[in-house]
Every structure is written in C-alpha cells, then in structure tokens.
Amino acid sequence: MAAVAHGIRTLGVLGAGQMGLGIAYVSALRAKVPVQLHDRSSEQIKKGLAFMDKLLEKDVAKGKITSEEAKEARDRLSVVSPEQGLAGIRDVDMIVEAVSENLSLKEAIFRDLAANLSPSTILASNTSSISITKIAAATVPQGFAASSAEGQRSAGRVVGLHFFNPVPVMKLVELISGLQTTTETFERAKSFAIACGKEPTSSKDVPGFVSNALLIPFINEAIMCLERGVATREDIDKTLKLGMNHPMGPLQLADFIGLDTCLAIQQTLYSGTGDSKYRPSILLERMVDAQWLGKKSGKGFYDYN
Ligand code: 3HC
Numbered sequence: 001m002a003a004v005a006h007g008i009r010t011l012g013v014l015g016a017g018q019m020g021l022g023i024a025y026v027s028a029l030r031a032k033v034p035v036q037l038h039d040r041s042s043e044q045i046k047k048g049l050a051f052m053d054k055l056l057e058k059d060v061a062k063g064k065i066t067s068e069e070a071k072e073a074r075d076r077l078s079v080v081s082p083e084q085g086l087a088g089i090r091d092v093d094m095i096v097e098a099v100s101e102n103l104s105l106k107e108a109i110f111r112d113l114a115a116n117l118s119p120s121t122i123l124a125s126n127t128s129s130i131s132i133t134k135i136a137a138a139t140v141p142q143g144f145a146a147s148s149a150e151g152q153r154s155a156g157r158v159v160g161l162h163f164f165n166p167v168p169v170m171k172l173v174e175l176i177s178g179l180q181t182t183t184e185t186f187e188r189a190k191s192f193a194i195a196c197g198k199e200p201t202s203s204k205d206v207p208g209f210v211s212n213a214l215l216i217p218f219i220n221e222a223i224m225c226l227e228r229g230v231a232t233r234e235d236i237d238k239t240l241k242l243g244m245n246h247p248m249g250p251l252q253l254a255d256f257i258g259l260d261t262c263l264a265i266q267q268t269l270y271s272g273t274g275d276s277k278y279r280p281s282i283l284l285e286r287m288v289d290a291q292w293l294g295k296k297s298g299k300g301f302y303d304y305n
Pocket of ligand 1: 055058062127128163164165166167168169170212215247248253257261
C-alpha cells in the first residue's frame with residue numbers, strides 16, 4: 001500500500017505528564033504541527049511546560065536545533081486549561097490521549113471526545129496495555145448500535161499509538177488496531193508517527209501488545225527476585241546492565257516508568273489472559289499501596305530526593 005498522508009494540521013494532546021509532554025514535544029518540533037495541550041491539573045501543565053522549555057534549551061545548546069526552531073516549536077504549543085476542560089480542544093485532526101492507565105477513565109474521555117469533536121478526528125490512545133477495541137466501543141453514540149453506520153464510523157477512528165519514555169529519545173511507536181479501526185485511521189496515524197521521527201511497528205490488540213507483554217513480566221520477575229532475596233537491587237540491575245548491555249537495570253527501569261504504571265499493566269496481563277504466570281509481585285503491589293511510585297514520587301526501589 002502506498003504511504004498515506006497523515007493530513008494532521010492540528011493536534012490535541014490529553015495529559016501533560018511525562019508521556020503527554022513528550023508527545024507534544026515531538027509533534028511540535030519534528031512534525032511541526034500546532035498542539036493544544038490539556039491536563040486537568042494546572043500544576044501538571046506548569047511542570048510540563050517548564051520541562052519542555054528545558055528540553056528545547058538543551059537541544060539548542062547542543063546545536064541539535066537552532067533557537068529559531070526552538071521558538072517556533074514553543075509557539076506551536078497552546079494550553080487548554082482545566083477550567084476549559086475537554087470542550088476547550090477544538091478543530092483538531094487528531095487527538096492523542098496520554099492519561100493514566102485506567103479503563104473507565106479512558107472510556108469516559110473517549111465518549112466525551114467522540115461526542116464533541118468532528119467525526120473525522122482521529123482518536124488515538126497512548127495506552128500501554130488496555131484494549132483499543134474496548135476504548136473504541138465507548139465512542140459509539142448513545143442510541144446507535146455498534147453495528148450501525150454511525151457506530152462503525154465512530155469506533156473506526158480509534159487507534160492505539162503507543163510511544164515510549166523518554167519520548168524525545170526512544171525511536172519506537174507501536175500501533176494497535178482495535179477490531180473496529182479502519183485501515184485509513186491506522187495508516188494516517190502511522191504516517192504521523194513517522195513525521196514525528198519515529199519507527200512504527202504494529203501489534204494485535206492483545207493485553208500489553210508486543211512491547212509490554214514482553215517488558216513488564218520481565219520487570220515483574222526482577223521484583224520477584226528481589227522479593228525472594230535472590231540478590232540485592234544493585235546486583236539485579238547490574239546483571240542486566242553489564243551482562244546484557246541493557247541501558248538500565250529492570251528495577252531502575254521500573255522506577256523510571258512508574259511503579260503504578262507497571263502494576264496496572266501487569267494486572268491487565270493477569271486479568272486479560274487469566275494466566276497465573278502474570279501474577280503481579282506482592283512487593284510491587286505493596287510499594288504502590290505505600291505510594292512509592294518510583295522517580296516521579298521521589299521513592300521507589302531507589303531514592304531520588
Ligand atoms: N526526557 C527527554 N530526554 C531525556 C530524558 C527525559 N526524561 N532523559 C534523558 N533524556 C535524553 C538526554 O537529554 C540525552 O539527550 P542528548 O543525547 O541530546 O544529550 C539522552 O537522553 C541521553 O541521556 P543521558 O546521557 O542523561 O543518560 P543515558 O545515556 O543514561 O540515557 C535513557 C538515558 C535514554 C533514559 C537510557 O537510560 C535508556 O534508554 N533507558 C531505557 C529507557 C526505556 O527502556 N524506555 C522504555 C520504557 S517502557 C515504555 O515507555 C512503555 C510504557 O508503556 C511502559
């Protein structure tokens with residue numbers, strides 16, 4: 001199939017956390033599209049924008065971009081405040097949702113987006129493990145059957161667009177079609193990922209897709225090793241870093257991703273397959289209970305304060 005033009009002239013990004021901000025960054029700088037960034041927390045928006053300024057300054061200082069390019073990228077970013085809510089996002093050709101891994105939250109957001117945005121707007125989710133088919137089903141307008149033309153049109157524009165952290169650095173974007181996703185939606189989203197400087201892959205809509213069905217059980221096993229006292233946290237990480245050339249050990253990587261995210265994905269794998277090999281580590285559960293969420297909370301397997 002010949003490459004399909006993405007036709008994305010304006011983008012919405014939901015969530016100004018580490019993923020959402022990274023997506024806004026590569027979209028504004030590399031794909032050069034105006035981005036409307038929304039988060040329900042003004043504190044998070046402030047933190048995100050400050051981080052974006054820091055990244056742009058660093059790229060200018062390293063000679064990767066000119067100060068003019070940095071300014072243009074920054075000017076492409078506008079904020080939709082918590083007060084304006086989702087309804088403040090207008091006239092976008094695509095929206096990428098990057099909020100926390102919670103099915104009912106995502107379903108509610110996609111229901112709202114589908115009701116408020118033009119039927120031609122692509123609705124993409126950066127979910128790391130939740131079914132795109134389920135999220136798409138939430139967009140079917142009330143009073144219409146999923147099999148009706150309206151139902152299929154609405155759900156057909158939902159796609160998984162899974163970026164990796166840190167988004168400005170990691171080259172991969174994993175694309176996921178739900179059962180309802182149209183070929184046009186998929187191809188346009190893929191072409192947009194390429195415009196952001198990414199290499200696309202495609203995965204079926206299975207729990208965790210390819211990436212997290214492999215990565216998160218590996219992290220969970222490392223936590224179980226620590227739980228059983230097989231080795232210290234330092235030696236577990238050192239084994240993978242120096243023995244297998246991983247850039248980070250699995251416990252360090254878990255802290256970097258966020259322990260709540262790791263647990264949510266592992267739970268999705270466990271409940272979505274019913275396979276006991278995916279049982280989450282009890283230590284991981286307890287750490288999330290304690291709100292020791294890794295780097296973002298200042299404490300995880302390591303201390304960051
Ligand atoms: N945001 C943006 N850029 C960042 C960053 C961040 N949070 N952290 C580091 N970088 C940039 C640095 O600025 C630097 O850029 P430069 O080359 O232009 O100066 C570059 O990354 C390298 O950084 P450092 O020299 O400071 O540090 P390292 O060489 O140790 O690299 C790392 C840091 C890139 C994070 C590296 O350790 C790494 O690749 N770790 C593994 C990351 C990984 O596996 N990510 C996937 C997580 S799974 C996921 O996201 C899926 C989800 O669904 C769970």
